[in-house]
Amino acid sequence: DAGVIQSPRHEVTEMGQEVTLRCKPISGHNSLFWYRQTMMRGLELLIYFNNNVPIDDSGMPEDRFSAKMPNASFSTLKIQPSEPRDSAVYFCASSKTGGPEAFFGQGTRLTVV
Amino acid sequence: GIQVEQSPPDLILQEGANSTLRCNFSDSVNNLQWFHQNPWGQLINLFYIPSGTKQNGRLSATTGATERYSLLYISSSQTTDSGVYFCAVGRSSNTGKLIFGQGTTLQVKP
Numbered sequence: 079d080a081g082v083i084q085s086p087r088h089e090v091t092e093m094g095q096e097v098t099l100r101c102k103p104i105s106g107h108n109s110l111f112w113y114r115q116t117m118m119r120g121l122e123l124l125i126y127f128n129n130n131v132p133i134d135d136s137g138m139p140e141d142r143f144s145a146k147m148p149n150a151s152f153s154t155l156k157i158q159p160s161e162p163r164d165s166a167v168y169f170c171a172s173s174k175t176g177g178p179e180a181f182f183g184q185g186t187r188l189t190v191v
Numbered sequence: 192g193i194q195v196e197q198s199p200p201d202l203i204l205q206e207g208a209n210s211t212l213r214c215n216f217s218d219s220v221n222n223l224q225w226f227h228q229n230p231w232g233q234l235i236n237l238f239y240i241p242s243g244t245k246q247n248g249r250l251s252a253t254t255g256a257t258e259r260y261s262l263l264y265i266s267s268s269q270t271t272d273s274g275v276y277f278c279a280v281g282r283s284s285n286t287g288k289l290i291f292g293q294g295t296t297l298q299v300k301p
Contacts, residue, residue, distance in 0.1 A: 173287030180287030
């Protein structure tokens with residue numbers, strides 16, 4: 079199994095630009111999660127989907143952040159416009175529906191200058 | 192929400208030593224996982240252990256669900272064990288939605 083695949087691995091962008099992070103969950107997993115890791119706040123859940131439907135987006139920091147899951151094998155997290163405080167590592171994870179164990183991708187390190 | 196506290200925050204060991212990492216949580220949970228974040232940043236699943244005891248090689252874990260704690264044991268530590276160990280919990284056993292502790296940073300010296 080290929081595991082959760084995220085792209086890009088690293089992204090450097092200028093403040094005000096749009097950033098799109100991508101995730102392919104493990105085949106057969108119906109739940110998908112976006113987490114953000116910062117030194118100040120640690121690992122925190124931004125949003126999660128079940129069967130492509132957003133279930134809980136209470137962790138999304140503000141309207142500049144949006145996430146979509148157009149099909150079972152692809153999700154995006156978009157930041158528009160980006161700000162320096164968005165610099166972090168963004169992780170995508172997936173789990174089987176009804177299964178509690180989450181598996182993480184390698185993360186995208188975002189730097190906004 | 193559920194609070195997750197890990198201790199110690201930092202740990203330095205000599206290769207070959209044993210260690211115990213602790214995770215306390217503030218409410219009942221039905222999901223508990225331990226992860227190792229290696230120096231390259233990857234989060235690696237170690238255990239799914241909402242209750243009971245499990246072992247995998249030099250690592251073992253035990254969770255006291257009623258007492259609201261979990262312990263991760265590392266025996267005969269190796270330099271490759273270095274990194275950050277996270278405990279993460281969830282209320283539901285039906286989803287991988289997790290709340291993470293702040294982690295224990297382990298450095299194993301040769």
